[in-house]
Amino acid sequence: MKMKNKRMPFIAFEGLDGSGLTTQASRLRDWLSSKGYEVYLTKEPTDGLIGSLIRGVLRKELVIDAETLALLFAADRMLHTKNIIKLLDEGVIVITDRYRLSSYAFQSIEVDLDWLKKINEKALTPDLTFIIDTPPLICMRRIQKQRFHVELYEELEKLEKIHAIYRKLAEEESNTFLIDGNRPVEAVSSDIFDRVKESALLEGLE
Ligand SMILES: Nc1ncnc2c1ncn2[C@@H]1O[C@H](COP(=O)(O)OP(=O)(O)O)[C@@H](O)[C@H]1O
Numbered sequence: 001m002k003m004k005n006k007r008m009p010f011i012a013f014e015g016l017d018g019s020g021l022t023t024q025a026s027r028l029r030d031w032l033s034s035k036g037y038e039v040y041l042t043k044e045p046t047d048g049l050i051g052s053l054i055r056g057v058l059r060k061e062l063v064i065d066a067e068t069l070a071l072l073f074a075a076d077r078m079l080h081t082k083n084i085i086k087l088l089d090e091g092v093i094v095i096t097d098r099y100r101l102s103s104y105a106f107q108s109i110e111v112d113l114d115w116l117k118k119i120n121e122k123a124l125t126p127d128l129t130f131i132i133d134t135p136p137l138i139c140m141r142r143i144q145k146q147r148f149h150v151e152l153y154e155e156l157e158k159l160e161k162i163h164a165i166y167r168k169l170a171e172e173e174s175n176t177f178l179i180d181g182n183r184p185v186e187a188v189s190s191d192i193f194d195r196v197k198e199s200a201l202l203e204g205l206e
């Protein structure tokens, strides 16, 4: 299904690691595909050159200061934005697993939020953002089942702070919905699908 001469919706998923972002982003992709839409699922950091550099920093293989890391995220996002716009204009719905709010939430602990907003101001604002709200302790438990190494942002105290910032952003940012992620996968998805239907961005979603 395609809407002629119209830029398709751009949808972002945000939240802590382990909150269910990848699970929910893929479920939304599958659901929209089943309705006949062409959907592209992407993520940040990207798989590009700058994204790979960022992953190295998150894995603590590379040490840089917080401001430089913030600029790397913004640069990765700028490249990402150009690709996203191209796809949207070609009639493809784009869903991203993390976007601008990740920079605000994770990095404003160490870096001034207004400056973060400034360096990210040219990034395309999503038509819908879902913040999956899952308690930090639950996120950590889910992650520990999956992974052995602990990434940079995974200490509980820090996660509590980031969680609180996400909740605040849910109130401040436009078209942004806080979704209770501490429920069965299907219940979380069902909320998200309802929000997409209510947004009236797409036709034929019953
Ligand atoms: N609603 C849920 N309830 C219980 N476990 C979940 C739920 N959503 C995801 N998980 C599990 O938690 C882990 C992390 O999920 P994932 O979607 O990869 O999170 P993220 O991408 O946010 O890090 C996975 O093992 C996944 O199967």
Ligand SMILES: [Mg+2]
Binding pocket: 021, 022, 023, 097
């Ligand atoms: Mg993930």
